[in-house]
Amino acid sequence: MTSFWTGWISFIVLGSIFGCAWLLWITRKSQKFDTETEQTMGHSFDGIEEYDNPLPRWWLVLFMGTIFFGLAYLVVYPGLGGYKGLFGWTSVNQWEAEVKKAEETYAPIFAKLAATPIEELAKDENAMKIGQRLFANNCAVCHGSTAHGATGFPNLTDNDWLYGGSPEKIKETITGGRNGSAMRAWKDEIGEEGVKQVAHYVRSLSGQEDVDAAMSAKGAEIFTANCVVCHGEGGKGSHDMGAPNLTDGIWLYGGTQSVIEATVRNGRGGVMPAFKDQLGEERIHLLAAYIYSLSHQ
Ligand code: HEC
Ligand code: HEC
The missing domain is CATH 1.10.760.10 (Cytochrome c-like domain)
Structure with missing residues (x-):
C-alpha cells in the first residue's frame, strides 16, 4: 500500500474510535443512570415522542468496552502506519x-x-x-x-x-x-514437400499402413540425412538427446500425418x-x- 492509503486508513480508524469516545464524553452529563422519567425531548413526529432518558448502563458499558477493545487491538497487532505490533506478530511470521x-x-x-x-x-x-x-x-x-x-x-x-x-x-x-528445443523447425531446410515425405516415412516406422510408399521412400533419404543424428538409426530415439523413439506408437505430440508435419515444419521444444x-x-x-x-x- 502507498503511504497515502496507510495514512488515510489510519485516519479513518482512529477518527472513528475517538469520535465515538468524544460522543460519549459530551453526552455524559445526561448519564444519570437508572433515572427514568416521563419527561420528553419536546418534539413530536406524527404523534411519536421521545423520552429524555439516559442511555442504559449496560449499553454504555458495552460501548466503552468496544472502544477499549479497538484500541487494545491496535496496540497488540501490527497495522496502523506500518506499526509492528506489541509482540511483532504477523501472519507471515x-x-x-x-x-x-x-x-x-x-x-x-x-x-x-x-x-x-x-x-x-x-x-x-x-x-x-x-x-x-x-x-x-x-x-x-x-x-x-x-x-x-x-x-x-x-x-x-x-x-x-x-x-x-x-x-x-x-x-x-x-x-x-x-x-x-533440439527439435528445431525444418521447413526452410527440407521444404514443404520434404516435410510431407519425411512425415510419411516417420509414420511407416511405427507400422501405420496408410503410408504412400513413394513419399515414404523419399522421406527415408531425408531422415537418414537429417534426423538420424538424434532419433537414431531406424528412429529408435536417443535418451541423450531427449529424442523420442518414433517406432513404438507412443507419441508426445501425436502420430497423425498432419501433426507430424506440424512437428517437423515448425519444431517443438517442451520444457520440464x-x-x-x-x-x-x-x-x-x-x-x-x-x-x-x-x-x-
Ligand atoms: C538435434 C536433435 C534432433 C534432430 C536433428 C531431429 N529431432 Fe526430432 N526431436 C528431437 C527432440 C529432442 C524431440 C522432442 C521434442 C520435445 O520434447 O518437445 C523431437 C521430437 C520429434 C517428433 C515428435 C515425436 C512425438 O512423439 O510426438 C517427431 C515426429 C520428430 N522429432 C521427427 C523428426 C524428424 C522427421 C527429423 C528430421 C527432419 C528430426 N526429428 C530431427 C530431436 C531432434
Ligand atoms: C510446467 C510443466 C511441468 C511441470 C510442473 C513438471 N513437468 Fe515434468 N515434464 C514437462 C515436460 C514438458 C516434459 C517433456 C520435456 C521435453 O519435451 O523435452 C517433462 C518431462 C519429465 C520427465 C521425463 C520423462 C521422460 O520420458 O524422460 C520426468 C521424469 C518428469 N517430467 C517428472 C516431473 C516431476 C517429478 C515433476 C514434479 C516435481 C514434474 N515433472 C513437473 C513438464 C512439466
Missing part, C-alpha cells in the same frame, strides 16, 4: 514459524528416506504415499494427477522415456529440468522445469522413487 516446525518434524523422516536406494524406496508403501502428495502439489499441473500426461507432457507411467528411466536419469530430469531449488535433494529423491514406481510394479 506465523506461517514461517509453522513451516520451520514442520521442516524440523519431517527432516529426519526425509533424511532416512533419502538414504534408501530408489529401487527399494519405490516398494515402500508409506514413502510412496508421501511421494504421491509431492507429485500432486508440484507435478500434476503438467503431467496430470495420475501422471498419464497430455499432448506435449509425457506419460510417466508407460516405461517409455525421452531421457531415460533409470533412477539416476529420472533424478537428473527432476533436478536440472529438460528442454526439447528444474526443481533443484524448489524441492531440494531429499524430496527429489523421494519423487524420483515415486516416478520409478509408476512403471515398475
Whole structure:
C-alpha cells in the first residue's frame, strides 16, 4: 500500500474510535443512570415522542468496552502506519514459524528416506504415499494427477522415456529440468514437400499402413540425412538427446500425418522445469522413487 492509503486508513480508524469516545464524553452529563422519567425531548413526529432518558448502563458499558477493545487491538497487532505490533506478530511470521516446525518434524523422516536406494524406496508403501502428495502439489499441473500426461507432457507411467528411466536419469530430469528445443523447425531446410515425405516415412516406422510408399521412400533419404543424428538409426530415439523413439506408437505430440508435419515444419521444444531449488535433494529423491514406481510394479 502507498503511504497515502496507510495514512488515510489510519485516519479513518482512529477518527472513528475517538469520535465515538468524544460522543460519549459530551453526552455524559445526561448519564444519570437508572433515572427514568416521563419527561420528553419536546418534539413530536406524527404523534411519536421521545423520552429524555439516559442511555442504559449496560449499553454504555458495552460501548466503552468496544472502544477499549479497538484500541487494545491496535496496540497488540501490527497495522496502523506500518506499526509492528506489541509482540511483532504477523501472519507471515506465523506461517514461517509453522513451516520451520514442520521442516524440523519431517527432516529426519526425509533424511532416512533419502538414504534408501530408489529401487527399494519405490516398494515402500508409506514413502510412496508421501511421494504421491509431492507429485500432486508440484507435478500434476503438467503431467496430470495420475501422471498419464497430455499432448506435449509425457506419460510417466508407460516405461517409455525421452531421457531415460533409470533412477539416476529420472533424478537428473527432476533436478536440472529438460528442454526439447533440439527439435528445431525444418521447413526452410527440407521444404514443404520434404516435410510431407519425411512425415510419411516417420509414420511407416511405427507400422501405420496408410503410408504412400513413394513419399515414404523419399522421406527415408531425408531422415537418414537429417534426423538420424538424434532419433537414431531406424528412429529408435536417443535418451541423450531427449529424442523420442518414433517406432513404438507412443507419441508426445501425436502420430497423425498432419501433426507430424506440424512437428517437423515448425519444431517443438517442451520444457520440464528444474526443481533443484524448489524441492531440494531429499524430496527429489523421494519423487524420483515415486516416478520409478509408476512403471515398475
Ligand atoms: C510446467 C510443466 C511441468 C511441470 C510442473 C513438471 N513437468 Fe515434468 N515434464 C514437462 C515436460 C514438458 C516434459 C517433456 C520435456 C521435453 O519435451 O523435452 C517433462 C518431462 C519429465 C520427465 C521425463 C520423462 C521422460 O520420458 O524422460 C520426468 C521424469 C518428469 N517430467 C517428472 C516431473 C516431476 C517429478 C515433476 C514434479 C516435481 C514434474 N515433472 C513437473 C513438464 C512439466
Ligand atoms: C538435434 C536433435 C534432433 C534432430 C536433428 C531431429 N529431432 Fe526430432 N526431436 C528431437 C527432440 C529432442 C524431440 C522432442 C521434442 C520435445 O520434447 O518437445 C523431437 C521430437 C520429434 C517428433 C515428435 C515425436 C512425438 O512423439 O510426438 C517427431 C515426429 C520428430 N522429432 C521427427 C523428426 C524428424 C522427421 C527429423 C528430421 C527432419 C528430426 N526429428 C530431427 C530431436 C531432434
